[in-house]
Amino acid sequence: MTSPIAVKSADQPRHDPSRPLLAIDEPPPYAVFNPDGSSxxxxxxxxxxxxxxxxxxxxGLPHHERQRHIAWDIGALALARHLSLSLDAPLFFTNYSRLIVDCxxxxSAPSFIPEVSETTEIPANRDLSDTERAQRIDTLFRPYAEVVARRLDLLEAEGKRPFVVGVHSFTPVYFGRQRPWHAGILYGNAIEFAQSLIRGLSDERELTIGDNEPYSIHPDEDYTVPVHADARKLPGVLLEVRHDLIDTATGVAAWGERLTHHLKSTIGAAAW
Ligand SMILES: [Zn+2]
Structure with a gap:
């Protein structure tokens, strides 16, 4: 009798990709919050x-590695939910760690299924077979990418031009270096939209706001802005907030209100 678990190395049991990646009692790959939001x-x-x-x-990771920023954007979902309610905007979010596939x-990006994240090796991502990789893509990446694309297709078919806003957080210390920003606005082609947000946030004197920092958008390294916004000629940015500022309910509420204010004043009376 063969074991359902293929053993790749002495200490690393591997999932057999002929079996489903998600069990029926596990959450679906993504979820939608406030789907009928009018923003x-x-x-x-x-x-x-x-x-x-x-x-x-x-x-293959110890508990503390699965809790830190390499696995997810701490506080980002709470902030995104706040914005979804305060702006009355639909929110699509993933239900699984970016360590499995980064949506x-x-x-083609090496970090799509990272073998190393920051300085941490991800044993379960080492030497993936084509079948294992395809299963992760089909189970987790494609459903999310496609539901977002379908929503945008529908809006565009109705003659609407949505603003695409990704919500992220970043670690205060990366590769041992302290980062100076409280938040950053990342963008590709949406220069006007992004600069307006940067100006508004920078008017708050106590804030240091990154302009395509702590990361910049590149089609070889990013998906949401290049594909869902720039390729459709829609205005799109990523909001990046330092995660120690949004790891409490108080922090989420404060940054939620701040970003709501600046998004509303940037978009102004933009009507459908
Ligand atoms: Zn992120």
Missing amino acids: PILLLCEHASNRIPRALGDM NRPL
């Missing part, structure tokens, strides 16, 4: 969760 903003949150499908066990990366 011209479409909110997206790709790094919302650090959940790992049971089939992948702990991915904000193109399939």
